[in-house]
Amino acid sequence: MSELSYGVIALCAMLFLTLGVKLAEVIPFRLKKSWNENVEVYDYSDLNPVEFQLNWGQRALLTLVFGAIVGALVFLNGISHVVIAKIIFFAFVCVLTAINYKHQLYPDSLVFPCLWLGLLSNAYLNGNSNDFVYGAVTGYLLIYFIYIAFKANTGKEVIGFGDMKYFAMVGAWYGVSGLINYFIVVVILTFCSLFIALFLRSHSKPLGTGLSYLIGCLYVEFFSHSFDILN
Structure with missing residues (x-):
């Protein structure tokens, strides 16, 4: 693979680590808070943000899996509009996988x-x-x-x-x-x-x-x- 390909893989992995992992933590928290408000339960004692966070092992595994998928896409197909679209798709899929593992949800917002x-x-x-x-x-x-x-x-x-x-x-x-x-x-x-x-x-x-x-x-x-x- 070219240096550009390696750069794309590294960039995608870093963006996913900062944005994708954050979405996997924030969206379930906001859904739970919204649900409490809709049923008029305003006790937020069970909404500790820490409980919605991924631990370092989960973050590392999620990022490694996504990075491996991006690497496989780029290695097999090169850089193209189709590959970029598929990278975006698998970013969504990986975030949804993490959310479902922790919360048994597939949020509509994703x-x-x-x-x-x-x-x-x-x-x-x-x-x-x-x-x-x-x-x-x-x-x-x-x-x-x-x-x-x-x-x-x-x-x-x-x-x-x-x-x-x-x-x-x-x-x-x-x-x-x-x-x-x-x-x-x-x-x-x-x-x-x-x-x-x-x-x-x-x-x-x-x-x-x-x-x-x-x-x-x-x-x-x-x-x-x-x-x-x-x-």
Whole structure:
């Protein structure tokens, strides 16, 4: 790689460490504060900002993962508008993964901007956004129908509306075919994590779906062209 490529990777890592990590800490805190205000609970004793902060290990791991993703994108594709767009996408995904790990949330303030950026970037870079619009709609409806089916049969809500929006976001970036590959990978990972949890009989805090969703995005971006599940 050229010196420019190394510079881009270092710059992205530093920006993510300062901005991305901060978003992962501030947004859940503000959501909790807003929720307390909406339900007229003005006791902020449970809103200690320190509890919403990532520790140094989590910050380092998150930055290393994002830096590795940026490095892989630049190494495989060079510097281009498409690569810059994908770097922005994975910055959102990494922040969402951190938030989901700590708080089991996918904040609209991150998911919706990323979704719109996906549609706009694909409309600009590919000249035809139809497949990506269909991907966004398919992503939301696919999880919504699963949500309805589970609730009708079990009476329980095992999927949140944040998951629906997340799948719509992925569909906006990768289109219908990419979304289907993503869905299959996420389902496999989810069943594996459930099996491991049942086998270990773990009663600790659940890990959430963020890691599975991140791995699914990595599969679609880096491996689906060589190992397409649909073909």
